[in-house]
Amino acid sequence: MADHSHGSPENAVTVAKPGQGGVQKFQDPGLPPHRPRLADTDPRAEKRAERQVGVLFLISIFGTLLFFFGYFFIPLDETIGTLRLQNLLLGLGTAFAMLGIGVGIVHWAKTLMPDHEVAEDRHEIRPEKDRADAEKIIGDILEESGIKRRPLIRNTLLGAGILAIFPAIAIFRDLGPLPGDxxxxxxxxxxxxxxxxxxxxxxxxxxxxxxxxxxxxxxxxxxxxxxxxxxxxxxxxxxxxxxxxxxxxxxxxxxxxxxxxxxxxxxxxxxxxxxxxxxxxxxxxxxxxxxxxxxxxxxxxxxxxxxxxxxxxxxxxxxxxxxxxxxxxxxxxxxxxxxxx
Structure with missing residues (x-):
């Protein structure tokens, strides 16, 4: 009969026994190496990505204007064709307005904003120090996003964001006055x-x-x-x-x-x-x-x-x-x- 005593729990080297000392800790592997994107190394790719984001924000602006056209300039004569046309313009306008902003921000984040991982230690809560840290974090975010040095993205985003609010205001206003009598x-x-x-x-x-x-x-x-x-x-x-x-x-x-x-x-x-x-x-x-x-x-x-x-x-x-x-x-x-x- 074969001897299996070397594989018993008493002899297994992977089992920690009392009195054998502490368990060895795993070493911190650290952050994975950063892989630069094409826009990080090629200025032409960076400019191309910036233009793409701007175009997406312009599509959002176009969608909002399309919504306004259908909402204010299509006369409601109660015919099926007119109602279908207005609904089509309102639907397409809303879709372009929302998707343009959403896809544009995602594309901006994936191609132009910094993508390196960061690990920070926790610190004690100190109100004054925390406020200064928060201001610094906001400044770092603005700097890293590149919104200050990318006027095309900044201006199209502001235009798309401001205009996107007005369809909601128009719809709520169209609900009419308070019921009253x-x-x-x-x-x-x-x-x-x-x-x-x-x-x-x-x-x-x-x-x-x-x-x-x-x-x-x-x-x-x-x-x-x-x-x-x-x-x-x-x-x-x-x-x-x-x-x-x-x-x-x-x-x-x-x-x-x-x-x-x-x-x-x-x-x-x-x-x-x-x-x-x-x-x-x-x-x-x-x-x-x-x-x-x-x-x-x-x-x-x-x-x-x-x-x-x-x-x-x-x-x-x-x-x-x-x-x-x-x-x-x-x-x-x-x-x-x-x-x-």
């Missing part, structure tokens, strides 16, 4: 007929069968001066249920007509269009965040982040059998906001 009044009023969206064809009560759903706008909306703004507030969903399935609260018994009810299409969470009607469960579903409203309980919220039921539009019929509103909404439409009672 704007959402408390719509085009609905006593006697205003309910019409199909978008044709504007009046709807008779006999047209609405049990289980059907109509997207509805007030009569005259298509001829309104501010059509989009008015539609955003007044659009309605019209449905018919078995009257026995409805549970109106006191004072709302006459807000519908023979099981036909109308509710605001604007979700009370963030204002997305509620457009999905589940005929079997009588649920309305908002596709944005899955807020669900129970039509049999006056559109009470039964699931999701919405905090309020959908406002109901009181309706009746006129002498010709057409569905009409009996008043405007009794509460503001749309999402909750700080000025809403």
């Amino acid at each position: 704007v959402l408390r009044e719509t085009m609905w009023d006593e006697g205003v007929r309910l019409t199909r969206d978008p044709s504007g064809t009046p709807i008779k009560a006999s047209d609405v069968t049990i289980g059907s759903a109509f997207h509805v706008i007030p009569e005259g909306l298509n001829e309104a001066e501010h059509k989009l703004e008015e539609k955003a507030k007044a659009v309605v969903l019209l449905m018919r249920l078995n009257p026995e399935s409805l549970n109106p609260s006191p004072g709302r018994e006459d807000w519908g007509y023979e099981g036909i009810v109308a509710y605001s299409k604007i979700c009370t969470h963030v204002g997305c269009p509620v457009a999905l009607y589940e005929q079997q469960t009588h649920h309305l579903l908002c596709p944005c965040h899955q807020s669900t409203f129970d039509l049999t309980q006056e559109c009470k919220v039964i699931f999701g982040p919405a905090a309020r039921p959908l406002p109901q539009l009181p309706i009746s019929v006129d002498e010709e059998g057409y569905l009409v509103a009996t008043s405007d909404f009794q509460e503001p439409v749309g999402p909750s906001y700080w000025e809403r009672g």
